[in-house]
Amino acid sequence: MIATAVLVPLVVVLLVLVNVVGRGTDAEDEPGAVAEISGTTSAPRADLPALPVDTPPITPEADLACPALMGQLPLDLAEETSRPVDSDSPFAYAWGDPATVLVCGAEPPAGYVVGGPQTLVVSGVEWFVDTTDPDVYVWTTVDRNVPVQVRVPASSDSAAPTALSPLIAGSIPYTEPTPAPLPD
Helix, strand or coil, X not given: CHHHHHHHHHHXXXXXXXXXXHHCCCHHHCCCCCCCCCCCCCCCCCCCCCEECCCCCCCHHHHHHHHHHHCCCCCEECCEEEECEECCCCCEEEECCCCEEEEECCCCCCCCCCCCCCEEEECCEEEEEECXXXXXXXXXXXXXXXXXXXXXXXXXXXXXXXXXXXXXXXXXXXXXXXXXXXXX
């Protein structure tokens, strides 16, 4: 938990610095400019209100694995700009309106069956895709030691989970998929 308390503010500060420096004036025109930063900068966070995001309690596994993923998340995803979230967990992130929402440390998906028809493998990550809600498709990883859930508006395509898959594969450890627990 201490690592989260240190890492999350550090990531936020870095994102703010990248945003502020990226929007500054041309560095070579400034007297006393020390360094030149090259490359593209991300757009600032959308001017949208904080999105309430429900999250499960943080597990020790999520506390260990999720900071690596959260530190890699892009400010822009599938042509949508990130937006603030209001959550009990630092492992929630959102883009756009209607929002695409990521939760690292989500609950395993109910109804998941190993190799079932609702699974897809994208860039080495196995997803269970729940399309029962006509407004939101819920993509949940089933082959990571900490489930990652991405809620995508039904009006969107699979660009968000597709773009996030390599980041998840590189930061959340693989585990053999197991069926969802049976309901009580």
